[in-house]
Amino acid sequence: MKYLALLTGPEDIGQSRLFWIVFVLLVLNFVLGPLWMSEFEASNVSYYLLNLPMALGLCLLWGYCGVLSFGQVAYFGIAGYLYGIIAGNMRGDPWGPLLGEVGGLAACAVVSAIFGYFMFYARVQRWIVPILTLVLALLLETFLGQTAGYQWRVGSVQLGGYNGMTGIPWFQLGDFTFFGYSFYYYVVLLVLVSYLGCRALVNSHHGKVMLAMREDPLRTELLGYDIRARQLAVFVIAGVLAGLSGLLYVQWGNYITPSQLGLVQAALPVIWVAVGGRSKLLAVAISAYALNWITYSLSSAGNQYALVIIGGLLVVVMLFFPDGIVVTLARNMNRQALTRLLRRPGRS
């Protein structure tokens, strides 16, 4: 019961019974999807879903904690490349991919902990965190871009320079390999667990402290909370979630290029979160799914306007929907429902 209360708590969209019925139907829709989706469509849906953990992590960081990061793609890349190196070197070993997954996530945790230590324990000003994280991503991109050639290899895996790392193995557990429908279910499960985990986190006691830090760091500290350690903890969680997206990405497409860590890709998570509304996890999840679907369709149509559309969307949303489109819609829907209830005759 206590754990259920964490899920239905007030810090995300949807507390009513109706909401949870719709939510369960939505999950069922994804679970039963393969009944009417071809394997190709299921693979596309896995792609739209696999970016959700990174978006949710950034939402925790920016919307709930008041710390913005522009470099979440750095962890995406670290996890993806490390998975490729470990699983690629242990090709044939049934537990290699799992080890690669653990290694990739651990590397994300370590890098974000070190990087975060220097920033949060120095109590830097707010604008420094996004700038330095962006520099980290750009440097990683530059480094990986110049690793072309045979001398840049780890064991039997070549880093591949701007062409990227190819032939990254599928995920497998023992002798069971995940691709097609089974990969789709694996993604749906991990994304659902990430979302519910984040939702439980923001409704927990730690979540309240996060909100307090966003509203007034000094006052939170005077109430006896170590804000440095707590900001660092959320920063690490967000890094690991971004790493999870990176893992799913390389397991989905079997390749990764340095441009996945570049300036344009770095902008995408920020856009998903800003468009949805950074203060609500579910809003971010919806916008991330929708925007991934749109950009994927646009870019596979070879549309050169994709970047202009994304940049323009970002400017328009920040100017006219500072709370995000989905959050604004949800709020208006609630208000309309309320006024309709109040206006109903016979109820005074």
Next chain:
Amino acid sequence: MEEFGLVISVVYQFGTNAAFLLLCALGLIVILGMMNIINLAHGELMMMGAYTASLSYQAGLPFPVCVAVSFLVVGFVGAVFERLVVRRFYGRELSALVVTWGISLLLSQGTLMVFGPFLPSIPIPGGSLDVGAYSLSVYWLILIAVSIAVVVALAWLYNRTTFGLHARATMQDAAMARALGVNTGRIYMLTFSLGAGLAGFSGALLAPTASIMPFMGQQFVAPAFITVVVGGAANVIAGAVGSSVLLSLVRTPVGFYLGAFLGLVALLLAALIIIRLMPNGVSAALLRWSDRRAQSG
């Protein structure tokens, strides 16, 4: 004579690194010091400066005039941005970062669509100068001199003019400055325009040393951001000069022995360690030091 040449060469390397960092970061730090906003479209404004310089150079203007034109054009563009977009975000620094990033994506992709993937480059003016066994580029020597001149001009602007007086008052306490009759909105617009103009100016100056492409701004942003983070916002000139000198002390030897990329990595590591020691940047540390000296002396 051989040692003399080596010393000159090391000093030259150090000078070019410091001048490069200073030119990349000046426009950014001018805006940051005033409004506490990082302009993420900075790299794209530098790109616009380079484009303006290249186009006017092809039109037959002499290079110094091209640089001046870039300063004016990009400064005007900056003023327009400030009026239309940026001024709605004062006091919300994180949102300002995000919206300027949107502008930067629009600018770089828009440039690609209008002008195509590249413009003809500008030949490097000036030849080379031989000192012992080493040869120095005259153009980079000019750039070092220009960056010193820009710093002097900024110091004059901030300390000797009415605009500078009003600007410093606004930085210290905007509400009080407004109460005393300073038009802070105008100061903000002029400062943003000045910062953008400086970005265009630097972009034009660095244009002969780079290839002129829509995404060329990206190579300048990482060093510029690190310089600004280390410099801090307490005092524009102390921050810019202190940080670029400090960082080129790190970058010169690492870049010399281990290559340009590791030089950049060393910059990031140095920045992490410096902010751990001086969270508000070199400028705040310098100010505190000079205050303490003034009190004890």
